[in-house]
Amino acid sequence: MKKELTFTLNGEAITAEVDPKWTLLYLLREVLDLTGTKEGCGYGECGACTVIIDGRAVNSCLFPVMEAEGRSITTIEGIGLKDGSMHPLQTAFIDEGAVQCGFCTPGMIMSAKALLDANDKPTEEEIKDAIEGNLCRCTGYVKILDAIKSAAGGR
Amino acid sequence: MNNLTTVGKKIPKRDAPPKATGSAIYIQDLKVPGMLYGKILYSKYPHARIKGLDTSRAEKLPGVRAVVTASDMPANFRIGVMKDNPPLKAGKVLSIRDEIAAVAAISAEIAEEAVSLIDVEYEELPGIFDPLEAMKEGAPLVHEEAKSNVLKMPWKLVCGDVEAAKKESAYIVEDTFSTPWVTHCCLGTSGCVAQFDTNNNLTMYSNTQIPSLAQNDYIDALSALGLKNRRVRVVQCVIGGGFGSKLDTYAYEYIAILLAMRTRKPVKIIFSREEEFFATSPRQCTITKISQGCDKEGRLTFREMEMILDNGAYTSWGATTPSVMMLPISSLYKVPNIKYIAKCVYTNNTYSQAMRGYGNPQATFAIESSLDQLAEKAGIDPYELRLKNANEPGEITPQRFKITSCGMKECIDEVVKRLDWKGKKGKGGNRGVGMASLIHVGGGARVYKSDGCGTIIKMDDFGKVDVFTGASEIGQGSDTIIAQIVAEVLGISIDDVNVINNDTDICPWDVGVHASRTTFVAGNAALGAAKKIKEQVLEVAAKLLEEDPASLDIKNGVVFSVKNSEKTTPLGKALRKVHYTLGGKMLMAEYFYDPANENFDKEFKGNLSVSYAYGAHGVEVEVDKETGQVKILNYIAAHDVGKAINPLLLEGQIYGGGLQGIGYALGEKMIYEKGYLKNGNFLDYKMPTVKDVPYVQPVIVESDEKDGPFGAKGIGEPGLVPTAPAIANAVYDAVGVRIKDLPITPEKVLKALKEKEKGA
Amino acid sequence: MTGYEYYKPKTIEEAIKLMGSLEGARYIAGGTDVMVLLRQKKIAPRCMISLRNIADLTRIDIKDGLRVGSAVTHSAIEENEHIKKRYSALNDATTHLGSRQIRNVATIGGNICNAAPSADTACPLLVLDARAIIAGPKGAREVDLDDFFLGPGSTALEKDEIVKEFVMPPFDENTGSAYIKHTRRQAMDLPILGVAARITISVKDESEVRCRDMFCTIDSISNILSRLKEEGLKCEDARIAMGVVAPRPIRAKKAEAALKGKIVSPELFEEIGNIAAGEAQPRDSIRGEAWYRSEMIRVLTKRALIKAIDRVIRPDEAIYPERLW
Ligand SMILES: Cc1cc2nc3c(=O)[nH]c(=O)nc-3n(C[C@H](O)[C@H](O)[C@H](O)COP(=O)(O)OP(=O)(O)OC[C@H]3O[C@@H](n4cnc5c(N)ncnc54)[C@H](O)[C@@H]3O)c2cc1C
Ligand code: FES
Numbered sequence A: 001m002k003k004e005l006t007f008t009l010n011g012e013a014i015t016a017e018v019d020p021k022w023t024l025l026y027l028l029r030e031v032l033d034l035t036g037t038k039e040g041c042g043y044g045e046c047g048a049c050t051v052i053i054d055g056r057a058v059n060s061c062l063f064p065v066m067e068a069e070g071r072s073i074t075t076i077e078g079i080g081l082k083d084g085s086m087h088p089l090q091t092a093f094i095d096e097g098a099v100q101c102g103f104c105t106p107g108m109i110m111s112a113k114a115l116l117d118a119n120d121k122p123t124e125e126e127i128k129d130a131i132e133g134n135l136c137r138c139t140g141y142v143k144i145l146d147a148i149k150s151a152a153g154g155r
Numbered sequence B: 001m002n003n004l005t006t007v008g009k010k011i012p013k014r015d016a017p018p019k020a021t022g023s024a025i026y027i028q029d030l031k032v033p034g035m036l037y038g039k040i041l042y043s044k045y046p047h048a049r050i051k052g053l054d055t056s057r058a059e060k061l062p063g064v065r066a067v068v069t070a071s072d073m074p075a076n077f078r079i080g081v082m083k084d085n086p087p088l089k090a091g092k093v094l095s096i097r098d099e100i101a102a103v104a105a106i107s108a109e110i111a112e113e114a115v116s117l118i119d120v121e122y123e124e125l126p127g128i129f130d131p132l133e134a135m136k137e138g139a140p141l142v143h144e145e146a147k148s149n150v151l152k153m154p155w156k157l158v159c160g161d162v163e164a165a166k167k168e169s170a171y172i173v174e175d176t177f178s179t180p181w182v183t184h185c186c187l188g189t190s191g192c193v194a195q196f197d198t199n200n201n202l203t204m205y206s207n208t209q210i211p212s213l214a215q216n217d218y219i220d221a222l223s224a225l226g227l228k229n230r231r232v233r234v235v236q237c238v239i240g241g242g243f244g245s246k247l248d249t250y251a252y253e254y255i256a257i258l259l260a261m262r263t264r265k266p267v268k269i270i271f272s273r274e275e276e277f278f279a280t281s282p283r284q285c286t287i288t289k290i291s292q293g294c295d296k297e298g299r300l301t302f303r304e305m306e307m308i309l310d311n312g313a314y315t316s317w318g319a320t321t322p323s324v325m326m327l328p329i330s331s332l333y334k335v336p337n338i339k340y341i342a343k344c345v346y347t348n349n350t351y352s353q354a355m356r357g358y359g360n361p362q363a364t365f366a367i368e369s370s371l372d373q374l375a376e377k378a379g380i381d382p383y384e385l386r387l388k389n390a391n392e393p394g395e396i397t398p399q400r401f402k403i404t405s406c407g408m409k410e411c412i413d414e415v416v417k418r419l420d421w422k423g424k425k426g427k428g429g430n431r432g433v434g435m436a437s438l439i440h441v442g443g444g445a446r447v448y449k450s451d452g453c454g455t456i457i458k459m460d461d462f463g464k465v466d467v468f469t470g471a472s473e474i475g476q477g478s479d480t481i482i483a484q485i486v487a488e489v490l491g492i493s494i495d496d497v498n499v500i501n502n503d504t505d506i507c508p509w510d511v512g513v514h515a516s517r518t519t520f521v522a523g524n525a526a527l528g529a530a531k532k533i534k535e536q537v538l539e540v541a542a543k544l545l546e547e548d549p550a551s552l553d554i555k556n557g558v559v560f561s562v563k564n565s566e567k568t569t570p571l572g573k574a575l576r577k578v579h580y581t582l583g584g585k586m587l588m589a590e591y592f593y594d595p596a597n598e599n600f601d602k603e604f605k606g607n608l609s610v611s612y613a614y615g616a617h618g619v620e621v622e623v624d625k626e627t628g629q630v631k632i633l634n635y636i637a638a639h640d641v642g643k644a645i646n647p648l649l650l651e652g653q654i655y656g657g658g659l660q661g662i663g664y665a666l667g668e669k670m671i672y673e674k675g676y677l678k679n680g681n682f683l684d685y686k687m688p689t690v691k692d693v694p695y696v697q698p699v700i701v702e703s704d705e706k707d708g709p710f711g712a713k714g715i716g717e718p719g720l721v722p723t724a725p726a727i728a729n730a731v732y733d734a735v736g737v738r739i740k741d742l743p744i745t746p747e748k749v750l751k752a753l754k755e756k757e758k759g760a
Numbered sequence C: 001m002t003g004y005e006y007y008k009p010k011t012i013e014e015a016i017k018l019m020g021s022l023e024g025a026r027y028i029a030g031g032t033d034v035m036v037l038l039r040q041k042k043i044a045p046r047c048m049i050s051l052r053n054i055a056d057l058t059r060i061d062i063k064d065g066l067r068v069g070s071a072v073t074h075s076a077i078e079e080n081e082h083i084k085k086r087y088s089a090l091n092d093a094t095t096h097l098g099s100r101q102i103r104n105v106a107t108i109g110g111n112i113c114n115a116a117p118s119a120d121t122a123c124p125l126l127v128l129d130a131r132a133i134i135a136g137p138k139g140a141r142e143v144d145l146d147d148f149f150l151g152p153g154s155t156a157l158e159k160d161e162i163v164k165e166f167v168m169p170p171f172d173e174n175t176g177s178a179y180i181k182h183t184r185r186q187a188m189d190l191p192i193l194g195v196a197a198r199i200t201i202s203v204k205d206e207s208e209v210r211c212r213d214m215f216c217t218i219d220s221i222s223n224i225l226s227r228l229k230e231e232g233l234k235c236e237d238a239r240i241a242m243g244v245v246a247p248r249p250i251r252a253k254k255a256e257a258a259l260k261g262k263i264v265s266p267e268l269f270e271e272i273g274n275i276a277a278g279e280a281q282p283r284d285s286i287r288g289e290a291w292y293r294s295e296m297i298r299v300l301t302k303r304a305l306i307k308a309i310d311r312v313i314r315p316d317e318a319i320y321p322e323r324l325w
């Protein structure tokens, strides 16, 4: 039984027809074709599916789609700047070598963005806290930390 | 070489922007019109006879388009290195990942439901899960048609005379070490989309690391399925991690092909994370008996190793890892007498594959742990023992490796200096230091008949370049390295170089991303092609400028004469001239680089690689004696890389490899109990998180490899090779207990401490 | 997967009424347990009743003790300075639970009602004398948290009932608490075991504890304890709770009794650890071996108590130093 939902997605109000059993991730990837948000596990254990909901980083793979109603949701596709250029975090990830296979990258960036939006001068510990739920198998995390620090510093 | 403009620079990865913005298309993201979703039914038991199989309920489910079982596959069709693996199983299942049936349906959800409606009647059989048990006389046979559970792969290397050397040794140590099953944990799971055109030609969207070899495998499969002489095109999506997992083709790919053939529709199979854990092929567990000796002065006299590898139920490249294990066994340090025997044993566990390091981490764990034991027995500082026996340029090792460049001593020295070895070694206080070195192939590895890679370059009217390479980008940055090399040779901006690498219809042949070979082999191929096209360009420009081509060069996209700085022409102009002149030609060059390395002979000897990578890791740890927890305080990873073509990417390989090594050393293990995987998820499989990252200092030693592109050698795998023994050695230095079985868990450390207390 | 309907009541009453009238319904708060069970096909509810949008369940009230609504997220608890200071054990648990993303949605009520033996907030709530306020079709009732857990996944909740909030008494400056979660990784991990402790000690003025500064040094813990013994530091009251060492999170009541009224000393703490270990029935599992868990109860009980004492003696120390044990 489909239900109609209205919420803000990447700054724009949208209405979507959903099945209540869907997760938010399913709606984003399979229905809205926003495939920048990845599924690495489907169990809340890897963070590849991280999106920002009302300012907080959330695993969209565990988020019931019906809870999206009335909320403001941001995905990796929605963080670019108004002039079309990339978000400073995206640039920093690229420049600092924080991207290898890239599968964890969108989730990492979303977790980092949630942090920087709330705290523009995070300590290293705070950065680690923010991305502790984002697994990366390629980079050893060091360059990811560098990238987030550099994006924070550059603001 | 000093005036390099692009090579040697920290240039960001070229594929990073689409990945960072979410626009890169991974196999997960690919949708082909009309696509169906495939799902596989796996065995419920690790060893059982299939007594009945009924797919009728699944077939009746609305939305199901095909259900296939073993009877739909050609009866004798087998995959894998030993051709011992039917993609769909009938009769008997040999492991919990055995594929019994599969479904294609209009949605993933329906496919999943249909799979649950397939009824299988099993007769459970007793399984064999321990390779030692499996080797015993009269053990039940995993493959009934084989006479033994021991694979017919007689890995044996003998150099010199170990028995004689034992008699002459002043000190000898002997011990047994073991390593667990661990898995790649690619963040992007496995998957493919198989699609036939009207003429039954196949397009396979895949994330393989071996497009050319996979193409070959698929062609064989099509023949077996009655489609002879068809074309196969392999298109790679962006790959969400490799680490060796995608070096073979797997049953799911053939199942997708079969389903696509049946339904005449594209079929997509994507693994769930559960499947990725239990149905992909991990690094095998090993048991190693090792003995080493030295003379009074600490010169190594011999090394003898016997190894047993759990092959699992079928055979993939895991069974061939002893070939690479031989590398450190014969040639890590100068050891005149070597004996090594390895046996791969069938069991009813999952089956093994190569994983970053290709056996080297398992072998090096035993060698470098044992070396510390020997140092202690001989009363020599482990660092001095290593330095005394370190490899050197110009050496020919007992396995006939010709060591060209070698920065091993420099690496060891860096470790000692940066760790304050002398100030910290043996100081107690629950803190300790340890080190271990590594050797790995750094200039390709002739494991197949060819170790080659092709490259094609063409130039357009405006001086922009397209490079078609056989090398796959799996996140390591091969695209960027290749673009840097081409830009450097042609004197153009890296932004003007486009690398195309993901389509067998247009890209030349390559044996695949393995053996840390891509920078070296694909780099050399790109270098060769770029040089060739440069010659052509200069010839054209020479006419235009009325100069001798030999006195022309290109910089910043401008051709100029080194003799007369007045004589210049923009590259584009010269190129247009070629195209717009009557009788003009097209600028294009191709190059196939196959390094001058050798296949092993029958005795497993020969110069496997044209150059060898070296490194040394040093670590300071602190052990909590009450809980057994090990904390890394400082980690030095020194690597001889020949030349750093891109330090940014290089450091990424060292950090990434290092953390995988730390995971291997301290936490990761697939827990198999009686053939069932007990921890197939990211909560229970302890891959390191960002909070587990210690302070790591990468140290890059440049030894300038004469055969490498701009002096570079491979570095993809070495980062994780010496990590575990370095940590084990440090734990021993800290609290006097030696853990010989990875991973070094708090339980093992605490138990050993308690036993030591009791003994004392 | 068969589908379900999703309901979003605004009040507790409405939620309970829905639960009573719908077939196969289940409460869902943050969903981090429910959505996982669903995906694993371990449950197949026909309806979900969300507790996320009920304002009465998402409040933290620090008047006369502490009241934490059941739908308060772990992040919200973590960010609350009062809880960090006066109910430190709870802060310890919520800062180390799952990951940032999990804590942003997962709730304390879900953690307790899911009743896993490993639930991280259970031990802190036990040592903080929490009571669960329960609302149901028959009205409200209160259950001591110690009586709430019946076994793995099983609680004292009756049909259609909701946990409304957790209530804890006020604690004065002489009381400190701590929770130590013993894990293999530093994040994203379930505990091998967990131990929480609360202790009230006899100090009038924390600056009169002369060995105060020893806590932030690398001095050995037995030295510090010996000094505390010399200074006659007495334990007035104590609670100890342990997770993953029995079918449900449990209190170590014998150990608590043995501690009460005694002067803190190395010998006493060894003894307390042993008593606590004797009160547990750990089992072997893939997450840890029984012998090791027993061993760790001894070690962590001692450490949790010391950490709790430290919090009384150095109340302004924001960060507990990573010390050598
Ligand atoms: C990746 C991951 C990591 C995790 N790590 C940890 C960890 O480290 N430590 C830990 O303890 N847990 C961990 N968990 C488990 C889980 O996150 C916690 O138990 C969490 O607190 C559950 O809260 P929730 O709001 O998400 O519960 P939900 O899933 O919404 O509900 C859990 C159960 O409680 C019931 N319920 C919820 N609220 C109420 C109420 N008010 N009244 C009555 N019944 C109710 C639900 O019906 C359901 O049965 C982890 C989970 C995941 C996915
Ligand atoms: S996909 Fe959501 S956390 Fe892994």
Ligand code: FES
Pocket (backbone or CB within 6 Å): A098, A099, A100, A101, A102, A103, A104, A105, A135, A136, A137, A138, A139, B187, B240, B241, B475
């Ligand atoms: S870049 Fe591959 S997982 Fe992070």
